Amino acid sequence: MAPGKREVLKNWLRHLPALVGLVLLVGAIYVVQREFRHLSLKDIGEALRAIPAGALVFSFVWTIVSYFILTFYDRLGTIYAGHKVAYGRVAFASFCAYALSHNLGFAAVSGAAVRYRLYAHWGLTPLQIGKTVAFCSLTFTLGGLVLGGAILFLEPRAIPFFGQHLPVMALYGVGALLWAVVLAYVTLARALGHIRLFGHIINLPGWRMAIVQVLLATVDVATTATIFFALLPSAPGLTWLIFLGVYVASYTAGLAANLPGGIGVFDTAMLFGLSPYMGAPAIIGAILVFRLYYYVIPLFLAGSLFAGNEILLRGGGLLRHVGKLAPFQAIGRWSEPDFAVTAATGAVGVCGALMLCLGVLAPQTDFSWLDPDYAALANQAGQFVPSLIGAGLVLMAIGLSHRVNLAWVLTILLLIAGAAFAATQTNRLWVVGILVLTTLLLAPFRACFYRHAHMLTGPLQPGSALSLIVLVVCLLALAIARSQTHGLQNNAFWMVIISRQEPASVRFAVAIAVLLGLTALWLLVRPGRVRYLPWDSNARELLRRLGARPDLAATIGADGLIMGETEQAGIPFRRCGRVLLGLGDPAGDDSDRVSAVWRLCDLARQEGLDPAVWRAGPELLKIYGDLGLAALPLGEDGLPLPESAGDTPCVGQYLVCVAERDLNLLLPVLPKLARAQHSIERASA
Structure with a gap:
């Protein structure tokens, strides 16, 4: 295959997970609007009240059992890695990691960042943590494979959609x-x-431990399914095994969607798979309680425990921050970025879904208590504007x-606007409360959202200008179309599109305007492309002015120089296979060094590579850790120190990388870099 074609294929593969997630989410929305358009909040509320107290207690207990089983993943994992950790510590790390990964989805199914932070403090080396x-990731996968195969043999027709459309022999073959x-x-x-996998030798656990892995993961998945099953009313024909088939298929679809918590896709698959056995309100009621038990409560509990652990580790650091800054600023600067970003993404996504469905949940409006001018405006907007805010x-x-x-800024504005429109609904102050609470939770974490939007990176480009024009035109078109939809009881934009009461021209115009508007908005808000300076005389002179030695980077073979946001700091880099390797910490002004590290990671993601830094100092290790990179101590020769049973030694230089994926790739490269550095040092001496 020609190099150009390989590059195109590589770019498509890099975007494949996002494309799959988008397709699954669109399919989920279509299924919901077609099959469950008559849902109402009243029916769902009645279904929730109908869940017996005994079932609620039973599911809650099984949730505890499920997270208890997960602790043995880490227990076995640390034994396999050669550094056995006390069970109490393992249980703490496991709970925090899985509470986070369950809410993030497949991209963080292992909770790697949390494990690196905790296990490194308890003396595990980065390779052992990897x-x-x-x-843990492999163990989780084994359980799904075992139960998936069992279901395909015993109840192949229980698999949503595929069970009804594929031959039984094909399903047996997959099983x-x-x-x-x-x-x-x-x-x-x-x-x-x-x-040997992709050129790397991977040591497997003993066969006894492998069998324990399979059994443990199988019990874990079955236990989690039981939490949900207990919340459903009894239904003719719905056995636990059939439900298990629906659950495993739905959970797999949620993971494949690569969305936070599989939101929307998992829920729709459960609705679709269980709809032959019971009504939609009962299914949705069970979904809400299941998400509360298995996702929401553990996330906030783990966040609180993790925050308490950080306070104990950092001593009075938080109190010093609070003394110097406003309380919200102090929380934003001190708090763990992974939890902040996860909580923000999940909460905003839930608020968006809430605003999209507001017309279904609360179609009746009463503006008599409002200012007359505002009441008239809200009455004209109906559910059309709130649904656009939700999208x-x-x-x-x-x-x-x-x-x-920019996404952080626009999110704050949309949440405030959504709360203002939700306030026009009588007896819907709970919606206002959720939106306001989300705004207050998101506001302190401005520092966690550091990447510039595409629209704000450099001068206004023709593509950005075109996207702005398209966005304005689409908003004007929707404003005109809204005046044609006031006859609908619920005129949310997606209801307009599927309604047979509206002319086809109006439905088509709304669909195209929403699609083009959201596309244009994303093209403006998406992360901007990171540009770098090619490694030439200008880059070498610039690096020299920043206080670094360009001869080292030149000898090692740098590919370019990436600058911080204010161009007061820079870091040379070279490409090593699938790794973008920074050559030392950024040189230059301290105020811009952190942004140079961020931009190095952004460039790596932009090119589909993993970021890494060789000979990083201890000053920026916290930043590297926040970006999910593990620090491996280096000796004076610039090579990783050998693994030892004791704690990770404190040294003056480190290799920071995605250890579990890239360490084996970098090990053959480092001696060449070290020899080049030594030759320069000898020449200077």
Whole structure:
């Protein structure tokens, strides 16, 4: 394959997870509006009240059991890594990591960042932590394979959609393939003890531990499904095994969507799979309680425990911050960025879904208590404007997950606007409360959203100008179309599109305007492209003015120089396979060094590479840790120190990288870099 075609294919593959997530989310929205358009808040409320107290208690207890089982993933993982950790510490790390990863989705199914922060403090080396993370991820996968294969053999028709449209023999074949993968894993652990994958040798656990992995993961998935099953009313024909098939398929779809908590996709798949057995209100009621038990409560509990642990580790650091800054600023600067971004993304996504469905949940409005002018404006807007605000919030949640600063600003504005429109609904102050609370929770974390939007990176480009024009035109078109939809009881834009009461021209115009408007908004808000200086005489002179030695980077073979946001600091880099390797900490003004590190990571993501830094100093290790990079201590020769049973030593230089994925790739490169540095140092001496 030609290099150009390989690059195009690489770019498509890099965007494939996001494309799959978008397709699944659009499909979920379509299924909901087609099959469940007559849902009302009253019906859902009655279904929630109908759940027996015993079922609520039973599910809550099984939630505790489920998280208890998950602690043994980490327990076995640390044993496999060669550094056994006390069970209490393992349980704490496991709970915090999984509470985070469950809400983030497949992209962080292992909770790697949390594990690195905690296990590093307890003496595990980065390589040992990487082994633990990989072990936990593999264990989770094994459970899904075992149960998936069992369901495909015993109840193949329970799989939503595919069970009704694929031949039974094809489903049997898929089930046999899933079991074959598990059997091959146990067999290789017994016969070889290691495998070679993509040029790397991976040591497998003993065959006894491999069997324990399979059993443990199978029990874990079955236990989690039981939490949900207990919340459903009894229904003819719905056995636990059939439900397990629906649950595993729905959970897999949620992971594949790569959305926070599989929001929307998991829920719609459950609705679709269980709809032959019971009404939608009962299913939604069970989904709400399940998400509360398994996602929301553990997330906030883990966040509180993690914050308390950080306070104990940092001593009076938080109090000093509060003494110098306003309380909200202090919280924003001190708090753990991963939890802040996760909580913000999830909360804003929920608010967006709430505003999209506000017309279904509360179609009746009463503006008599408002100022007459505002009442007239709100009455004209109906549910059309709130639904557009909801779509904007869902899009902003994606921007927040990419840590875009403009997304943070627009999210605050949309939440305030959404609260203002929600206030026009009588007896809907709870919606206003949720939106205001989300605004207050998001406001202190401005520092966590550091990436510039595409529109704000450099002078206004023709593409950005065109996107702005398209956005304005679409908003004007929607304003005109809104005047044609006042006859609908619920004139949310998506209801207009599917309504048969409106002319086809109006429906088509609204659909195109919303689609183009959201696309234009995303093109403006998406992270801007990071530009770098090619490694030439100008880059070398600039690096020299920043106080660094350009001869080292030149000898090692730098590919370019990336500058901080204010261009007062810079870091040379070179590409090493799938790694973008920074050559030392950024040189220059302290106020701009952190942004240079961020931009290095942004450039790596932009090119589909992993970021890493060789010979990083201890001053910026916290920043590297926040970006998900592990620090491996280096000796004076610039090479990683050998693994030891004791705690990680404190040294003057580190290799920071995604250890579980890139360490084996970088190890052959580092001696060449070290020899180049030594030759320069000898020449200087």
